[in-house]
Amino acid sequence: MVIVMAADATQKEIEHVVERLHELGFKTHLSTGIERTIIGAIGDEKPLRDEPLEAFPGVEKVVPIMRPFKLASRIFKEQDTIVDVNGIKIGGNRIVLMAGPCAVESYEQVMETARAVKEAGALILRGGAFKPRTSPHKFQGLGEEGLKILAQAKEETGLSIVTEVMSPQHVEMVAKYTDIFQIGTRNMQNYMLLQEVGRTDKPVLLKRGMSARVEEWILSAEYILDMGNFNVILCERGIRTFETYTRNTLDLNAIPLVKQLSHLPVIVDPSHGTGRRSLVIPMARAAIAAGADGLLVEVHPNPEKAISDGPQSLIPEEFGRLVEEVKRVAEALGRQV
Ligand code: PEP
Ligand code: MN
Numbered sequence: 001m002v003i004v005m006a007a008d009a010t011q012k013e014i015e016h017v018v019e020r021l022h023e024l025g026f027k028t029h030l031s032t033g034i035e036r037t038i039i040g041a042i043g044d045e046k047p048l049r050d051e052p053l054e055a056f057p058g059v060e061k062v063v064p065i066m067r068p069f070k071l072a073s074r075i076f077k078e079q080d081t082i083v084d085v086n087g088i089k090i091g092g093n094r095i096v097l098m099a100g101p102c103a104v105e106s107y108e109q110v111m112e113t114a115r116a117v118k119e120a121g122a123l124i125l126r127g128g129a130f131k132p133r134t135s136p137h138k139f140q141g142l143g144e145e146g147l148k149i150l151a152q153a154k155e156e157t158g159l160s161i162v163t164e165v166m167s168p169q170h171v172e173m174v175a176k177y178t179d180i181f182q183i184g185t186r187n188m189q190n191y192m193l194l195q196e197v198g199r200t201d202k203p204v205l206l207k208r209g210m211s212a213r214v215e216e217w218i219l220s221a222e223y224i225l226d227m228g229n230f231n232v233i234l235c236e237r238g239i240r241t242f243e244t245y246t247r248n249t250l251d252l253n254a255i256p257l258v259k260q261l262s263h264l265p266v267i268v269d270p271s272h273g274t275g276r277r278s279l280v281i282p283m284a285r286a287a288i289a290a291g292a293d294g295l296l297v298e299v300h301p302n303p304e305k306a307i308s309d310g311p312q313s314l315i316p317e318e319f320g321r322l323v324e325e326v327k328r329v330a331e332a333l334g335r336q337v
Pocket of ligand 2: 102103272298308309
């Protein structure tokens, strides 16, 4: 349920409503808009049958939220959420490019990629140090050593970092090195992990589960918001369908749909979304045309030698072309890259 306060409601009136909601056992979240404050109340709504909140001074109306997600909903917060990563605004007019290798393999590999993607226009460097591989026999990532390489690349290039965290026990350690926590497709419903990153105030890039419906995906974001962390970026990365020519089917519908349902920024990963290098640029263009706020792209200086995801990794030169093409689409829409 949300309580919409009148435009001229005083701070005291807002506090009074919040206090009463707490007494009735609700958890509250405030959304302070330009015009008015909205109070999101989460809890059992039964006690409110005998307590007409509309009668409280300063209350304009009480709106039940019928959707299962509340805090992530546009009804609770009408304006787009803009996630700030070291001054880089994700969810605003500017399209933010994140690029880098699937996995951190060595200092040289990361540095070569980082310099190239920065030169092309990326602001954020991606790279997995903890790799959730389908097979336990495959490379699992360099772990903390990989995080140190990313931190060095940040120091030398000024790029911000996004990297995956796989377990609640690792959140504190990964937080020391990264600017954005990435939650991978396989962990979208790892609720303990979602709650743990929700206890921090660091931005979280939440990938869509490969078999998750949009509602389940937004509910996973709700777990993070519910712990108090509203810095969530949703990332569409393709879902499983009957089609096997491509690794996944990139669900472009999800971009405008999620933006209608939620205030959170949405970015797209055309690398995992297609699994094929030749499809990455066309789908990057399509994602921006559909309203995505950014892209997460795998780039490797030598994809044939990549330890993971070589077939979908662009070489730096191709990433440069992607940026140029995406820029043209963005400009047609009145946005910048
Ligand atoms: C990745 O970004 O390298 C990755 C493992 O992605 P996903 O979780 O979408 O498979
Ligand atoms: Mn990958």
